Amino acid sequence: MEKCNIIYLHTHDCGRYVQPYGYPVSTPNIQILAEGGITFRQAHAASPTCSPSRGALVTGSSPHSCGMTGLAGMGFALKNPEQHMLFTLRDAGFSTTLIGQQHVAEDSNTIGYDEVIPFPEISRRNGGHTFKASVVAPAAAEWLSKKRTEPFFLNIGMDDTHRIWPEPGPEDDPRFVRPPEPIPDNPVTRKDFACYRTSARTLDKGIGLILEALDKNGLSENTLVICTTDHGLGFPRMKSSLYDGGTGVMLIIKGPGGFNGGQVSDALVSQIDIFPTVCELLGIQPPSWLEGRSMMPLMRGEYEEVNEHIFTEINYHGGYDPTRAVRTQRYKYIKHFKTPNFPARTSNQRKGPTLELWIEKGWRERPYPNEELYDLFFDPNEADNLAEKPAFLNILNSMQGRMQRWMEYTSDPLLAGEVPQPQEGTIYDVDSRCIKGTPPLPDCMRLSQEAPNVNLK
Known part of the structure; x- marks a missing residue:
């Protein structure tokens, strides 16, 4: 097919707690995107932690394979930076631009984008969660208003839904809010979730501005918008846990190739499937390191699943x-x-x-x-x-x-043992803040016999 533009539109710590997934969180613009695209109800991150999840998505491989086994701000990095999706797309004739959050490198200017939109009021280091929709979305809308002669890969990252959240607005009165499962319902948790709901509203306004810019500039029909988040909500037993509350993510895709019509898919997919999907959609030879599977057979109606697990x-x-x-x-x-x-x-x-x-x-x-x-x-x-x-x-x-x-x-x-730490990294702990080193791991993974073939559907 003719090359379409690619927008990777992402936020922090959102899980599936947006309107298209049926939760009482007002995100009307994300709902509009879903009604024009396809919503994957069983999409999961490769990790419920920030940089590992994003590193896996942009390389199409698991965190331990791509080397992103911890936070970029703590010394962890992609093992082979050239495995980032942007390099494959650049070789295929795409320009590459970053606007806002990225979280796979300590310095955004070292990743390899052709263009990194500067935000003078925000540090180049990625530690502070300051890439709010109110700043990033107008910059993205302005960028989209300029005429371009080549297809583009545009990474737009916003972090409104990462703690610390604002106080709840009048539409999110904590008295009438119910926290998500498995969080118990009490005054503390109700207010906490009300604060999240308010943050999601501000995120959604930014997404609306970006979608409006796509329409206004005649880009909607030939742009694949991939809207997702890194992992689950910033609550106990969700973010940083391997329960579905931690790994389950929104994944809404709209654009050419059958990603339209307000469809809903219950196929089991991982974010590492996005890279191979983009390759097949564009007719690009998939790189050898990819561990995910293309979702295009789902779009063509050939299969109901592309992953057994x-x-x-x-x-x-x-x-x-x-x-x-x-x-x-x-x-x-x-x-x-x-x-x-x-x-x-x-x-x-x-x-x-x-x-x-x-x-x-x-x-x-x-x-x-x-x-x-x-x-x-x-x-x-x-x-x-x-x-x-x-x-x-x-x-x-x-x-x-x-x-x-x-x-x-x-x-x-x-x-073989412990997952290596970076050469110059520090592992922080909430209690003592600065813990270096970890205890040795027991050798506890070998199976004594071949596992039987069991129906796990």
């Missing part, structure tokens, strides 16, 4: 928490590569009223099991761990086998 992971964020998960449509298996029954990892949570309440009620003292297995049909909130129940042994073994084979295929460093 997907994989997600945690390595570093606020602390070291090596964890892996494999998910099918029916089941999820989570493996914690630490001593069994380690305390809840509060160091990987962004401080906020709900987290403080959970800590006050004893969340730090609640243990995690070594392994977790959930039936997502009967237990969508992942509360009933089936890993030690004899009736589910065959399913457990099958899911273990899937994870093992994936780790071997991708040369996961956890198979």
